């Protein structure tokens with residue numbers, strides 16, 4: 001029987017460490033780190049994510065500013081709001097919740113966020129720095145996955161790692177982070193032929209697809225470490241991942257549940273990134 005990776009506990013530990021660093025900063029007379037979160041429109045899922053991010057920042061003792069804009073806001077108005085946050089010396093991190101309404105070009109908005117305040121790690125300069133192996137702000141979910149592997153003492157070097165999903169926010173960056181740690185990495189996607197023949201090779205399997213039940217027990221290797229990023233609704237309405245958890249737990253050595261696995265790490269890493277931006281900001285000031 002595989003061990004369940006407790007993402008909630010791992011995230012709580014990161015959040016407690018960030019909170020205690022913030023307390024030390026404030027006790028020493030420093031300014032509170034500040035995260036600005038921008039939401040456009042009424043997408044219910046986005047509203048929940050944003051509320052959780054704002055609450056988590058406050059819970060860590062940070063300042064958190066919510067910029068709540070109607071779906072009718074123009075691209076130029078959003079750009080000028082982001083520019084204002086970029087220029088504000090009291091703001092350390094800027095996050096624009098995606099997706100944006102279709103009349104707004106997401107790439108232009110991401111490009112507008114100051115790279116030094118880009119707590120999501122989506123700005124092209126941060127993406128390029130990651131590819132070049134330079135110091136950068138890491139995207140939150142991939143950073144959380146690597147954190148879980150370290151916390152569980154999983155050796156990455158020399159292992160066969162398979163990542164399913166090639167998004168810019170999860171699949172590609174997590175593949176690069178595994179490569180940097182000397183895994184032999186295969187990146188799969190919707191055109192991959194005979195997915196099972198690839199996933200059965202994986203010592204470490206990361207799934208970031210959004211397809212419930214994509215990975216069944218016959219598709220994994222005995223003793224594999226499985227990190228399930230997928231967030232799906234099962235037929236009975238429950239939140240579930242891409243992996244058949246019940247089927248795979250007997251064969252995996254370590255496995256993340258959904259919910260309670262990778263998900264909680266994303267917000268923890270966001271707080272860690274905000275603190276990192278704050279420190280650089282204050283030191284550079």
Ligand code: NAP
Pocket residue numbers: 141164165166167168169170171188189190191192195208209210211214229230231232262263264266
């Ligand atoms: P995405 O942009 O939705 O793309 C999905 C990826 O899966 C694509 O690369 C697609 O291939 C691939 N794919 C689709 N069907 C496939 C199949 N049958 N076999 C193999 N690959 C297949 O990806 P994302 O934004 O990274 O999101 C993926 C999942 O992770 C979603 O469920 C999302 O909700 C979840 N997520 C969770 C967190 C968290 O904090 N836990 C954070 C981000 C995302 P193509 O490129 O060929 O289309």
